[in-house]
Structures are given as C-alpha cells and as structure tokens.
Amino acid sequence: MGPIGIFDSGYGGLTVFKEIAKVLPAYDYIYLGDNARVPYGTRSFETVYMYTLECVEQLFSMGCQLVILACNTASAKALRTIQQKDLVAYTDTRKVLGVIRPTTEIIGHYTKTRQVGIMATSGTVNSHSYILEVNKFFPDITVYQEACPMWVPLVENNEINSPGARYFVKQHVQRLLNLSSNIDTIVLACTHYPLLLPIIQNLTPEGIRLLTQGHIVAKSLADYLSRHSEIDLTCSKNGIKEFYTTESPKAFNQKAALFYGERVSAKHLKITNS
Structure with a gap:
C-alpha cells in the first residue's frame, strides 16, 4: 500500500x-x-x-x-x-x-447547443486530444479550441489582477467566441486557469457555462x-x-x-x- x-x-x-x-x-x-x-x-x-x-x-x-x-x-x-x-x-x-478523459466523458451533459470551447496551452491545443476524446463520447459535439500561451505566466507571476491579465483574457475569449456564436460551454483545460476564473466570467457573455476541472x-x-x-x-x-x-x-x-x-x-x- x-x-x-x-x-x-x-x-x-x-x-x-x-x-x-x-x-x-x-x-x-x-x-x-x-x-x-x-x-x-x-x-x-x-x-x-x-x-x-x-x-x-x-x-x-x-x-x-x-x-x-x-x-x-x-x-x-x-x-x-x-x-x-x-x-x-x-x-x-x-x-x-x-485529467482529459474525466472532463470529456461528461461534457455532453452540459452543452445544449452541442458546441463546446476549449481554452488551453498551445501544447494541449496542438495535440487535438480534447477534440479526439470528446468525439469518442459525443460524436455530435463540435469542439472549438483557443490556445492561451500568456495565461500560465500571468498566473505563475501572480499578475492575475493586473491590466495585462484582463487584456489577454479578453483577447482569447473573443477569439474563441468568434469561431462560433453558438458555443454554450467552455472548458478551462489548464489547471492554472481557475485562478483567472473571476476575470473570465466577467468577460464571457451570460449563458455560457465555464467548467474547471478540479x-x-x-x-x-x-x-x-x-x-x-x-x-x-x-x-x-x-x-x-x-x-x-x-x-x-x-x-x-x-x-x-x-x-x-x-x-x-x-x-x-x-x-x-x-
């Protein structure tokens, strides 16, 4: 043991x-x-x-x-x-x-439009792991991804309440939502991102569910x-x-x-x- x-x-x-x-x-x-x-x-x-x-x-x-x-x-x-x-x-x-499979196997229970956004590091986005895993469990869901390379450094350097943090969060949220106006669920697919959750919530339209993984x-x-x-x-x-x-x-x-x-x-x- x-x-x-x-x-x-x-x-x-x-x-x-x-x-x-x-x-x-x-x-x-x-x-x-x-x-x-x-x-x-x-x-x-x-x-x-x-x-x-x-x-x-x-x-x-x-x-x-x-x-x-x-x-x-x-x-x-x-x-x-x-x-x-x-x-x-x-x-x-x-x-x-x-942490990817536990998230993807339940994502279908949250989205009604069947359009989901993934916000993650460049490595996670480029692996296409979320697209592949979501499609295994829910073939009818379309996944849109946005890499947010500045978010981890902002958190690691305790800049989460800085103007720079708000700028980069707004930039990436808008880029993701520009991919589809029907996204109703966004997965914060990096374990650093929950610390940015208050800012992300503030900059995300009402009606969109934000999922953290913990x-x-x-x-x-x-x-x-x-x-x-x-x-x-x-x-x-x-x-x-x-x-x-x-x-x-x-x-x-x-x-x-x-x-x-x-x-x-x-x-x-x-x-x-x-």
Whole structure:
C-alpha cells in the first residue's frame, strides 16, 4: 500500500489536488511539481513524455501505486504512451490516470447547443486530444479550441489582477467566441486557469457555462476507486499529504498557497535533468 501520487509540471495541479483531497480526505497523497522544468505547454511531445515518465517513475519509487497526471499537457502528450508502453513493464496493478478523459466523458451533459470551447496551452491545443476524446463520447459535439500561451505566466507571476491579465483574457475569449456564436460551454483545460476564473466570467457573455476541472477529476477518481477495489486496496489511508518540488521549496511554498488555498511545506526532490 502507498499514497496516491499527484503530478503536475508546476503549481496548477494543486487546484486539482485541493478538490481531490476534499472528496477523498482519508487517503494519503504525494504531490510532485516539476517546477524546475516548467513550462511543459511549449515543449515537444518527446520532451513532455520524457519529463512526465521520469516523474511518474519517481512517484512509483516513493510507494505510489496510482498516479494522477493533474496536468493537461502531460495528459495530452504523455499519458497514452505511458499507459500502453511503460506500464506493461510492471507486473502489479500500478495505474496512471489523467485529467482529459474525466472532463470529456461528461461534457455532453452540459452543452445544449452541442458546441463546446476549449481554452488551453498551445501544447494541449496542438495535440487535438480534447477534440479526439470528446468525439469518442459525443460524436455530435463540435469542439472549438483557443490556445492561451500568456495565461500560465500571468498566473505563475501572480499578475492575475493586473491590466495585462484582463487584456489577454479578453483577447482569447473573443477569439474563441468568434469561431462560433453558438458555443454554450467552455472548458478551462489548464489547471492554472481557475485562478483567472473571476476575470473570465466577467468577460464571457451570460449563458455560457465555464467548467474547471478540479471537482470533475475528484468525482471521477472517487468513482474509479469505488469500481476498482483492487486499486483502492493499494492506496494507504492515513490522511497524510506530502509536497515535493524539483525547484526551490521556499519559492514553491510562497506560491503554492495561491493554488492550494492553504499553506504547504514542500521538500526538494532531484529528478534527472531537472
């Protein structure tokens, strides 16, 4: 038995972890942020896969049998390869899950016009993962995408209330809605974006639903564990949470509270090439 691993390229996954811990408070968790190599959103498929695999294997070595990629870019560019290629090397029940499938398998319950917008990093948009996954579950839905490369730096640098943040949010919301006037649901498909939610809401027309992923992923994980007792039995349950970063713990702790909602105390972890 071991903790559930929560991985992200930086801080954004803390918005997902926060919701998972609310829904499943009894479980033990290890959060790992690869802050030394952020951002992932502009990197190649090969690089994101390599970095993600290194971090997943690190979490495995720390006792995690189940790892959640709380990062849309890692889920888009690395998850499938890890599941199909790398996990077969293990003879136990180790699993790696992402954040894209839980979101796409329920998106049809929210849209009435069957036209959905995705706002994400360039890496996630270019992977077309959301288009492919939504069409698997809901072939009648049309997906429109908008890459928002400035949003993560704005959040990471705590500029979410600046005039620049409002400018870039307005620019990308308008670009997305210019693709179709019938979009009635927008997925904020980056775990950093919930921190921009008040501005996005202010600049989005009434009647358009904005979906963040934290609660969706948390509910999906709870359902997954209830349906897979063999996986649930590998998860220790002492309510312990540990935080690790590949960058400076002091810098991580200062920013982490913004995403997690409370103070954390992280430790440094050396990953190959980080």
